[in-house]
Amino acid sequence: MARAVAFLDILGFKQMLQERPLAELAKDYEGAVQQAASLNQRHQTDRSAPTYLPNHKPGEPWCHRQIFSDSIILVALDETEESCLKLLFYARLLFIFMLVRKLPVRGAVAAGKLYHNPATAVTLGDALTDAYLMEQQQEWAGICIADSVWETFPNLLAAARDPEDALHYYFLEYPVPWKGPAQSAHRVLNWRFNTVIAAGSRQLLKDARLDQVPSKHQNVIRYLEHVRASGAVHFGDGSPKPAECSTVWLGPTQPPFKHGDDL
Template sequence: MFDLDYQPLRYRTRWFAYLDLLGFTNLVNSKAIEEVIPVYSEALSRMRSACKLGIKESGLLSYWFSDTFIIYTGSDSLEDFAHLESAARNFFQLLITKNIPVRGCISHGKLYSQAKKNIFIGPALIEAHTYGEALDWIGFCLAPSVEEKLKSDLPLDQRYCYRQVSDRAILRKAPVDYLYAYAFNNGSVNGKNHFRTALTKMKQDSPVSAQIKYENTLGFIDKHA
């Protein structure tokens, strides 16, 4: 019998990032395993690279299963947010530059975690999953709970890497009028945005059914260029 003992100290308010690889199911179904493993291995390597600084200095925790990756903190301090945001955004950016489509979301809220028993439960996970999955694009957003928590510190409209997305084509059925999302605006070299270049290449290689996601993303980038 599986013994689950509730430990109150593990249920606390945290920063939580949820990211998932897009098209991974189709990749597994349509490609030989020797083609799938390198993609997955690359994703794991990129997550470890993005979290390396945080693991040493701020105790960032990470976990993955199949096409889902999570990173979370031990507290909800502003310092922990800075470390988590940097790690999660860097992970997202590194995957994009390797032509691996991904989308994700950061939330703020209660999370119960027992990583050794693969247990992750709480509003923070539910919110990050809801908004990460809802948006029809290849992007990275901040949940409403993050805007609420940070509004008295440095509001999201004053943060360099984030811009408001209100296009219903992107938001789909998300129960909000807008979200703040990573604007891909720190990826220019000699005036050329290499994130946009990678996304354009991925769009060309994607199935017709997935191309609207890239069109939505490219439109968002161009709007905030």
């Protein structure tokens, strides 16, 4: 059986090391990592709402996680479809959180042969190599899902293809921007789905200094424009909303509040 794994890289980290005192950067980074750890568990949800994970209890982790320098590795708890889905949910939340902390992330999720020992923090295998190589090929801030995930877990692909299923919005098909020749469209973790940003998406990207890298910045803007045009911003009002589709509110005040711009 294959196992899901994600490889994530913090963009611009080398420049941060050059521009900021190491002790100051380490303090901020450790603070972000500690807060990100709090996301790696399910919090109490509306028990009356439908759920993709009926057996996942509050307080249980979504996946294993390893961090070294500017690289983050997420490993599914086991080889099941449910554990793959948990990893995907967490990777999306982590992306949003890191972007808010001005640490934009680029990454990929793959599935395949994988050895992982949480006791020794040893992780290796074809799946990790594939995720790393796919992450390196992209030219934006975002997380792409490799075809190996859908080949391993076809039920998740069927759900992602169904407009009546919330996973259709979570795992959006999109022409990912590549550094080399264009490839066929892949599905990505749609971080804009059910996310309300008081300052607006453009300001969020500016605060994360993505505008200092025009190619990556413009590619993220194009993605946001695509999401708005496709309607993949909110799940349909007439459909039951799964517990995992709760709105992510990003702002200085208590929700609800309006999204700050057209993206």
